[in-house]
Amino acid sequence: MPRQFIQKFLTKNKFIAYALAVCFLIVTILLGISIGTVSVPVLSIIHIIGSNLFPFLSIGEMDAMHETIVISIRLPRVILAGLVGAALAIAGAAFQGLLRNPLADPYTLGVSSGASVGAVMTLFFHISIPFIGSFTLPLLSVFCAFITIMIVLAFARKIDRSMRVETIILTGIIFSSFLGAVISLMIALTGEELRQIIGWLLGSVSMRGWDYIKIFLPFFVLGAAILAFNGKELNAMSFGEERAQHLGVNVAKRKMIVLLAGSILTGAAVAVSGTIGFVGLVIPHLTRLIWGPDHTHLLPLSILTGSGFLILADLVARTIISPVELPIGVITALIGAPVFAVILMKRRSERSG
Amino acid sequence: MKEVDKMLECKRLTGGYSGDPILKDISFQVGEGELFGILGPNGSGKTTLLKMISGILPIKEGSILLNKSPLSQYSTKELAKMVAVLSQHSSQAFSYTVKETVSLGRYAHQNGWFQSWIEEDEEIVQRVMFQTGVASFEKKPIQELSGGERQRVFLAQALAQEPAVLLLDEPTNHLDLSYQKELLDLLKQWTKEKGLTVISIFHDLNLASLYCDRLLLLDNGSININEVPNDVLRKEKIKEVFGTDVERQYHPKEPVPQMVLLPGWKMPVTTEVHSIDIHxxxxxxxxxxxxxxxxxxxxxxxxxxxxxxxxxxxxxxxxxxxxxxxxxxxxxxxxxxxxxxxxxxxxxxxxxxxxxxxxxxxxxxxxxxxxxxxxxxxxxxxxxxxxxxxxxxxxxxxxxxxxxxxxxxxxxxxxxxxxxxxxxxxxxxxxxxxxxxxxxxxxxxxxxxxxxxxxxxxxxxxxxxxxxxxxxxxxxxxxxxxxxxxxxxxxxxxxxxx
Missing domain, CATH: 3.60.70 (L-amino peptidase D-ALA esterase/amidase)
Structure with a gap:
């Protein structure tokens, strides 16, 4: 089997994995900044970013319009897309390992919908918690995301103690539909313009600017760091909770930590970009397929690949039927839903075969 | 049993899943280096007992002393260094390689934030993979292995924990005849040479009789008898607990009893009964x-x-x-x-x-x-x-x-x-x-x-x-x-x- 051979060869060479993932990310960043109604040459991009990072080194003149486009519009957009993609991918990878479920991701588990409820509440009722100001939005989203995942898992366990893959996903879908209805109800009650809200719900990273990056970054760093330090535990837990406990993992504690970190990442991502589905499904799946399931590498690689993937998806979303901009969630769903179907079919044939 | 030798002691143990306790008033001791078998019909509480000893299920009443300290005083990691478990079923959602799977057994021994993999860990993993015969396919994904091979991989994982006590739930379940014997020979050898304490659930009374030092016969959550195989494997005991007729024989080469089943199926009685008589x-x-x-x-x-x-x-x-x-x-x-x-x-x-x-x-x-x-x-x-x-x-x-x-x-x-x-x-x-x-x-x-x-x-x-x-x-x-x-x-x- 050639694929197996490649997989074996690649799992040995983790350095190559990281090198390739970093290259992919850099290329997508450059493409994301370069392509648009006004095209910016790659060299100018490097020049502009370089001189902005290190002003004292500034050499030569640059196009002022290019600088504005890069610094104020495209760079923050690309960075936000990258961060959101990374957050969703690592959260998905963690949920999958924890639940031993290759179909789990923030979207299919209903966590994204939970976070949306929190975000919509904050946005449309103009809630602002004193002292934390602009962090109200992500905090409430994170809170709702965490509540949702806890309820979904408790509910799934109630139905089926063994927590089969399909049971969890079905529970997630039930909660997604219900929470979706709650959101629609809130929107109807506030009487806002529907098109704008649906656009937000399908996810977008446009016109967010640097402010959103500042809001999002602390959550991302916290969540990703927690998960990255739990790679070994996730490896153990993907053999089952009892097995993990026998191996010495404090399952009750670690499980909570992972769920919390996943909620932080998802909640914050939804707060800044809406619900973007399937990133957390597709990226860990592909990464695992190529580089193996070891979470100590799967998680960091998912961050790199996930951010590159969402930058690319955003690029396609805004250029494919330009000047009209598609919600980014449309692109990820177009790719993700078929992948979901393929994984499901593969599982079925594995079980019957 | 001498006080110093005691590795595990259960005192008046009661508990199980929520609701009615499955185990009632269980007391027994297992000495260091003993191969201790747990027998009993389905639903008699064997697995529940094992799960309580391994810390998965809470103890409702009574206590378990491991190496003379209560189980509750061990942290999960400390417990994993003392007790390893080989369960009957292992789920594997993702295709880890054999070596990755075995290496997880070192989890409890690794410390610090970065949990560095030191030479000792590598040596132990290589050794247990060799001992269990899985080293030859260490790079294979476990999902591609047969049931027996997979069982040996998980045994290697348990051994990589370097436990003092090994708990096994029907370890020979997926193994064919030669591997059953090999596994039990290996376990017996380790109990004698390294002082490993093995507590194992058996379905096969004869295997248990051949290899165990002592047997605990569970009947509906209570201990029926806890003795050497010769005293436990008696016709009346087996009939009483398992509700089926057996005959007892001796193993031709070992001084242990073997139980044989008596099939309920009989030749249909011919009209002329004497036709089968010797004449x-x-x-x-x-x-x-x-x-x-x-x-x-x-x-x-x-x-x-x-x-x-x-x-x-x-x-x-x-x-x-x-x-x-x-x-x-x-x-x-x-x-x-x-x-x-x-x-x-x-x-x-x-x-x-x-x-x-x-x-x-x-x-x-x-x-x-x-x-x-x-x-x-x-x-x-x-x-x-x-x-x-x-x-x-x-x-x-x-x-x-x-x-x-x-x-x-x-x-x-x-x-x-x-x-x-x-x-x-x-x-x-x-x-x-x-x-x-x-x-x-x-x-x-x-x-x-x-x-x-x-x-x-x-x-x-x-x-x-x-x-x-x-x-x-x-x-x-x-x-x-x-x-x-x-x-x-x-x-x-x-x-x-x-």
């Missing part, structure tokens, strides 16, 4: 042999050339050989003889004699509920007084008394042995009454140097527990053997004189 009409006489082909296999105890010992045999052959017959490998010669005459050697008891087969004598004795067929060929060419057999040089010469005793009835093992005793006594009496002399010592002989005996029973019909000289069966046998032997000796002597 003189079944005897076939030819110049070269006397044979009896039974309609069903008979339980036998015999000292023939082939088919000796205890067993089940369907064909019985007494072969005539020449007086000067001399063959170094008489056994394979006999096998060839059987094959040439279309007898299946695997179901045949075969004897040899130099006696002219026309001198055979047989009796069919019927009594209340049973019957006995005795067939004797006797020649006293090399009669021996057994009480003075020191004076004889041993030579395998066929001048022989061959005795067959067929019983239509069910004999116990005692009855088999008593039948042989009584037949021998009857034969000795014939020697005396016929004044058969030992030519070397000049005293009355007790038999010949190469006598053989066969006791075979249909194991159907009347249950005959004893065959001593005062029991009806004993009387029938002694009468039959005495008369037949005497008659046969007389015939053969007459031929000799004429």
């Amino acid at each position: 003189p009409s079944m005897l076939q006489f030819t110049k070269s042999h006397i044979a009896l082909q039974a309609p069903l296999p008979l339980r036998t105890m015999s000292s023939g050339v082939v088919g000796a010992g205890t067993g089940w045999h369907q064909t019985f052959v007494n072969r005539h050989v020449d007086k000067d017959y001399h063959c170094d490998d008489f056994r394979s010669d006999m096998l060839d003889f059987l094959k040439n005459h279309q007898f299946d050697p695997s179901t045949t008891v075969g004897m040899m004699t130099a006696v002219i087969l026309e001198d055979v004598s047989y009796r069919f004795i019927e009594d209340d509920g049973y019957s006995v067929l005795v067939v004797v060929t006797a020649g006293v060419g090399n009669a021996v007084d057994a009480s003075m057999s020191d004076s004889h040089k041993f030579e395998l010469v066929p001048g022989t008394i061959n005795t067959w005793i067929f019983v239509n009835g069910e004999l116990t093992e005692e009855a088999f042995i008593q039948s042989i005793m009584i037949a021998t006594e009857a034969k000795v009496k014939v020697m005396e009454h016929e004044q058969v002399m030992d030519p070397v010592t000049g005293t009355v002989a007790t038999g010949t140097s190469t006598d053989s005996i066969l006791v075979a029973s249909t194991q159907k019909g009347e249950k005959l527990e004893f065959a001593g000289s005062i029991t009806p069966l004993g009387k029938s046998i002694s009468k039959g053997v005495y008369e037949c032997t005497r008659e046969s000796v007389q015939k053969s002597r007459k031929r000799f004189k004429s």
